[in-house]
Amino acid sequence: MPVATRMTVKEFLARDWPRGTQLVRGEVVVNQPGLVHQRALLRILEALRGWVLAGAGRGEAGMPIDVRIGDELYAPDVWWMNEGHRPPPGADRLDGVPDLVVEVRSPSTWRFDVGPKRATYEQAGVSELWLVDTAAPSVLVYRRSEASHPGFDVALEVAAPHLLTSPLLSGFTLPVDTIFTA
16 A cells, blocks of 8 residues: 655665565555465466576576666566576675566556556566466566567467467466466
């Protein structure tokens, strides 16, 4: 739930906010994910981590961590960075935006995920964004057809029985229905 008072990233970082909070357009957004959200997040993370660990040079995938983008502070549900952007050993946070960002629908954050966060990720240079709609159930995929493209020019909705794939992740496949099974 947003806090009525707007603040800057500097003010936000100066306070001791509980985990699961983000700063979106100056509003503190608290995310209290439910079990459906957590299951979807875990299945995607497990699939990405399995793909990363299956071969050398496949980058790094992780769970929510603070990602500062200008005056915004987000915590993507799942993220992946290619080997060239991978954080060095001992790093406390990501340096720059991930190559792939995954946001899973939560009642308190979905309007931000499909609105201002999607636009900010696009402007910041994220190569691909997966918005996992647990209500649909489907995955909204936004990507750049080429790394140099200024914005997301490919938009897909992927649902069962199809596979979730990405040109960023050679050989990665995830059956969409496995994301949403109990």
